[in-house]
Amino acid sequence: MFWVEALKTVTHLINRLPSQVLHMESPYFRLFAKQPSYDHLRIFGCVCVVHLPPHERHKLSAQSIRCAFLGYNMCQKGFVCYDPTLHHTRISRNAIFFENQHFFPVSSSTVVLPSFEQQFSDLHSVNSHFQPGIVYTRRSRPQSLSVAHPISDPTMLQMQSVAAPSVRRSSRVSVPPNRYGFPSSSSGNSISALTAALSKFDIPTCYSHAAKHDCWRQAMQEEIAALEANHTWDIEPCPPTIVPLGCKWVYSVKVRSDGSLDRYKARLVALGNNQEYGVNYEETFAPVAKMTTVRTILALAASSDWPLHQMNVKNAFLHGDLKECIYMKPPPGLFPSPTSHVCKLRRSLYGLKQAPRAWFDKFRTTLLQFSFRQSKYDTSLFLWKSDMGIVVLLVYVDDIVITGSDSALLGQLKTHLSESFHMKDLGSLTYFLGLEVHHSPSGISLNQHKYASDLVATAGLQGATSVDTPMELNVKFRKEEGDLLANPSLYRKLVGSLVYLTITRPDISFAVQQVSQFLQTPRHLHLAAVRRIIRYVQGNSTRxxxxxxxxxxxxxxxxxxxxxxxxxxxxxxxxxxxxxxxxxxxxxxxxxxxxxxxxxxxxxxxxxxxxxxxxx
Structure with a gap:
């Protein structure tokens, strides 16, 4: 279950242990020119008690929570601990460890891998290059540990050499790099295969991390191929007076309505935060469909027994035509070696300030060429009327809902859109903007079950008792009543999620409106009111x-x-x-x-x- 965390912990330990390849010096010492500390090391998988931050507790609640120790964080100081109540990891510097207790049940029998027995026996031979003055120690533990070879002093561990393995030449044929410059991997490399398999849901934050895994490399290659097929840029020398924009890769996974993995996504994003108004952008506004319009269209389709179809535009922003002259640095992985050439953008790119507007203008122009009429009440709604019937199209960025009175007309529209853009036909409408759409003989129902369950988990209220009402009777909130929250980020996150939940839950609209007034300076009393709303949502649907x-x-x-x-x-x-x-x-x-x-x-x-x- 936690193989990714185990692999990261092993890497953390290897980087701090002496290596014969480095003449009995650790990789950490070679990099930072100082000896690593071992005081923070703990037994992987042991029980730990993590102190809860102030915004997750109050005077009468538990001040800590029992977790499982899963390793060390690479980006910030703190221990990675698994919280079984929220089913995700916490990063904390305030934790108490019980290393003689396993969080998960373990087998009573001890299994020793044969490949390590020889390594333990070889520890008796001391390498002459090892400096006796350097001793790696760790603090003594109250519990007793059974090891393959007893050590005279359990509080001191002296690192000794391991017999060097015989060197052999690899017979593997090297594979030349592909045209996009992404590192290639061999099927025989078990470590890379293991890492890719274990990091299936480990979303990377940088290109160097993502390039190590096949799934993310493939996603980046697909993105680059789509950009080049769309003729998004021209490779040109950079003009001397131009400072090109930077770019970066953004990674995510797309999940289905049931929470299962759909596909890996790698998006090339321009650093639009460096754009200057009036120089390389002007207008940026782009409309999106109103949720009232979405519900109205679904109600009309249900009452008129119209079919509902859903389509998605792949790489939607890449279809927009740019009017400005914008230069961008080549994305990581495009060229195998550094170059002085840059990308002159012909089409919009994710991250540019004008990208949403450019895409919507392109899509609107295409629909108007199909004799569609844009609604003057909701500019994201397009209509086509004739004696044959009516076709209704609703667009929300790159998600499209199509309905109408004639199935043949809907099929023709799908064909026209597929000829103009790279479309993905999702069939009957079932999941749209986090809304689960259920069809039945009696009509169409909307719900946000998955969204609500995720919200309950975020608030840590899976086992909480449900309530019958979202608010207490005749309660009046004040801005300066109660103690201030030390960290208001959780409050703001929960309130924002509740606002989106009101799309299908009008019964909580008033309560959410009340708690949303205190986003700037929320207090413990307001957080308790938010938790009550979530407890109401939790128990109302499945009570x-x-x-x-x-x-x-x-x-x-x-x-x-x-x-x-x-x-x-x-x-x-x-x-x-x-x-x-x-x-x-x-x-x-x-x-x-x-x-x-x-x-x-x-x-x-x-x-x-x-x-x-x-x-x-």
């Missing part, structure tokens, strides 16, 4: 609720009471019963308890059923 009642001595002949109960899953009634009780109750309280007992039995059975379905 299992039961109601029971009973009369007392309702049967005139036997004087036995009548039990009635019903069970709801969310808003759906899934179980109910009305039954005469088998005994005479002595009081109304007793009859009510008998009714509740039957309802609780049904609840217990349903919880087991839903747990088996991975619903609870």
């Amino acid at each position: 299992l609720a039961a109601y029971s009642d009973a009369d007392w001595a309702g049967c005139a002949d036997t004087r036995r009471s009548i039990t009635g109960w019903c069970v709801f899953l969310g808003d759906a009634l899934i179980s109910w019963k009305s039954k005469k009780q088998d005994r005479v109750s002595k009081s109304s309280t007793e009859s009510e308890y008998r009714a509740m007992s039957l309802a609780c039995s049904e609840i217990i059975w349903l919880r087991g059923l839903l747990a088996e379905l991975d619903f609870f």
Whole structure:
């Protein structure tokens, strides 16, 4: 499960251990000219207790959380710890370690790899080049460790030499670099293959990291190929008076509505933050569809029984034509060696300030050539009307929704768009801008289940008790009431997510409006209100609720009471019963308890059923 973290930890340790190749010096010493510290080293996978930051706790809550130690962060000081409640890693400098306790269960049997036994036995031979004055020590631990060879002093570990392996010449045929200059890898290189497989969801932050993995190299090659096929630039010498813009690679993964991996994405982005207004850009505004328009179109399609189709424009911003003269440095990986030539951009590129506007102008012009009419109420809506029927097209950047009264007309429109742009036909509309679209004989429903579950995980409220209302009754918030949050970033992130959730949840609109007033100086009282809204969202959609009642001595002949109960899953009634009780109750309280007992039995059975379905 954590092979990527294990591989990074191994690399961290190897870089700090003496190497015979470096004459018993560590790579860390060669790079920084000083001996590394070993005081921070801990046992991988042990139990650790991480101190929670102030914005994640209050006076009456837990001040720390039990985690698993997964290694060391390469970008900032701190330990990488796995939080089982949020299912993601935390980086913390305030942690207490229990190295004699494994966070995950381990096998009782000890397995020793044969390839390492010889290396341990070879440690008895001391290399004459090793300086006896340099001793690598680590602090003693309270627990006892069983090792293959006992060491006389458990608090001191003296590094000794390993017998040098025999050198052999490789018979592998070298592969020349491809035309894009990306490093090639051999199928026989097991380490590279392992790294690529383990880093499937490890999103790189720089080109040097991404170029080591096949999946990201392929994504970059596809991006470069698309740019060249689109004739995005011309390679020219840089004019002496021009300072070209920089560029960088941005990496991400595209996931489906169920959270599974769809594909790897590598995007070449120009550093538009260095552009100057009036020199290499002017107008930048580009419209997007309003969510009210999206819901209106879906409602019309449902009531008129129109088909709904979805398309996506690949590399949408690359289709826009530039009016300005812009020079850009070559992207990393385009040329195998440095060059003085630059890219003169002919088409827009992601990162340019005018790129969204250039793309929308290109798309609008193309649709107008198809005899479409742009709506004057929502400029992202395009209409085509004739005696044959009506076609409606809605665009949100590069995502397109198409519907209409005639399926043949929709097919013709898809063909025209595919001839003009590099399109991807996604078929029937199922997932659009984070909205899950469900079709049924009764109509179309929208929800944001995945988005809401991710929001609950971000807030750390997976196991929290749900509430019936998003706000307490008659509560009034004030700007200066309560203590200020030390770090308001979490509050702002949660409120922003809740604002987007109101697209399909009008029941939380008022509560979200109330808490969004305090984004500048949020306080603990406001954060508690945000958490209550999330607890309401968490329990409202999948809450299992039961109601029971009973009369007392309702049967005139036997004087036995009548039990009635019903069970709801969310808003759906899934179980109910009305039954005469088998005994005479002595009081109304007793009859009510008998009714509740039957309802609780049904609840217990349903919880087991839903747990088996991975619903609870």
